[in-house]
Amino acid sequence: MRNWPLVSLVAALLAAPAAIADIGSRIWGTGGVTTIEGSAGGGLVPWALLGSYASDEEWGGTLAISRAKVDDYSLSVTGAGLNWNNRIELTVAQQTLDLDSLVFTLKDSFGLEQDELRQNIFGAKVRLAGDVLYSPWGQWSAGVQHKRLQDFTVPGAIGARDDSGTDVYVSGSKLFFAALMVRNLLVNLTARSTRANQGGLLGFGGDRNNSYELMMEGSVGLFLNRQWLVGAEYRQKPDNLGFAAEDHWWDLFVAWVPDRRLAVTAALVNLGDVATLEDQQGLYLSLQGSF
Structure with missing residues (x-):
C-alpha cells in the first residue's frame, strides 16, 4: 500500500511523548483540515486558515492521508504542510486517481490501457490580514497551487491542452460566536482563477476553452462542540473539454478533532458527471496529524 510510510509518520506523531505536546498556541480546531490539494481548509475548498496550530513566532506542520471512493473512481491523496509564524503556509500533495470503470471507455474509444492518473501539487498560501476569531471581517489569505501531471497520455487524448497549470485563489474565513443554536x-x-479539468487530473485547458476562469467556492461549518464540526462545501468547476461536460462538486462533512495532534474528516461527496461517467457519488475519509 503506497500510503504506509505516511501512515507510520502520523502514528509516530500520535504516539510521541509529552515532550512534543506543545504544538502551537492557536485555539483548538483553528487549523482546519487538509484539502485534497494539500492546503488547509475543508475537504474540497481551501480556507483562509493556515494549517497546524502555529501562531506568531512559531513553526508548525501537518501530515495527511485521504481517500475518496465514488461509483466509478477512487482517489488517494498524501500531503504535508509547513506553517511559518501563522503567516506563510507551504504544502505538497500527490493525488492518485484510479480510473476503474473509465478504463473500458479509454480502451474502446482511444486504444489506451492506462488505469491511473497521478498529479503532484505544490502550494503556497499567505495570510494577508485579519484573524478568523477576532477581526470583524475575518481572516483573508491568498494562495497558489502549481499542479503537474506525471503522465499526459489520457488528458491529451481527450482534448486537454497542457500537463501543468497554476491555480490562484483568495479566501476569506470568519468564525461567528454563538451564531446558530x-x-x-x-x-x-474562496475565489479561484483556474483552467484545470477535474482539479487538474484531466489536464489543463481544452478544445472548448483554454483561458483562465474565475470560479467561486464556499464552505460553512457548525461547531457542535470543540471536537466536532459538521458542514457543507460547494466548488464551481470550469467546463473546458468537449469530450465530457464537467459538473460542480459538493460535499457534506463531519470533522472530529479528539486531540490537537489529530483530525479525522468523513464526507459524503458528489462530483456529478466525470469523463462521461454519470452521477459520481461516494464517501471521503481523511486523517491528519499536526506537529
Whole structure:
C-alpha cells in the first residue's frame, strides 16, 4: 500500500511523548483540515486558515492521508504542510486517481490501457490580514497551487491542452460566536482563477476553452462542540473539454478533532458527471496529524 510510510509518520506523531505536546498556541480546531490539494481548509475548498496550530513566532506542520471512493473512481491523496509564524503556509500533495470503470471507455474509444492518473501539487498560501476569531471581517489569505501531471497520455487524448497549470485563489474565513443554536459558525468564501479539468487530473485547458476562469467556492461549518464540526462545501468547476461536460462538486462533512495532534474528516461527496461517467457519488475519509 503506497500510503504506509505516511501512515507510520502520523502514528509516530500520535504516539510521541509529552515532550512534543506543545504544538502551537492557536485555539483548538483553528487549523482546519487538509484539502485534497494539500492546503488547509475543508475537504474540497481551501480556507483562509493556515494549517497546524502555529501562531506568531512559531513553526508548525501537518501530515495527511485521504481517500475518496465514488461509483466509478477512487482517489488517494498524501500531503504535508509547513506553517511559518501563522503567516506563510507551504504544502505538497500527490493525488492518485484510479480510473476503474473509465478504463473500458479509454480502451474502446482511444486504444489506451492506462488505469491511473497521478498529479503532484505544490502550494503556497499567505495570510494577508485579519484573524478568523477576532477581526470583524475575518481572516483573508491568498494562495497558489502549481499542479503537474506525471503522465499526459489520457488528458491529451481527450482534448486537454497542457500537463501543468497554476491555480490562484483568495479566501476569506470568519468564525461567528454563538451564531446558530448557541453554536459557533465558520463561514468561508474562496475565489479561484483556474483552467484545470477535474482539479487538474484531466489536464489543463481544452478544445472548448483554454483561458483562465474565475470560479467561486464556499464552505460553512457548525461547531457542535470543540471536537466536532459538521458542514457543507460547494466548488464551481470550469467546463473546458468537449469530450465530457464537467459538473460542480459538493460535499457534506463531519470533522472530529479528539486531540490537537489529530483530525479525522468523513464526507459524503458528489462530483456529478466525470469523463462521461454519470452521477459520481461516494464517501471521503481523511486523517491528519499536526506537529
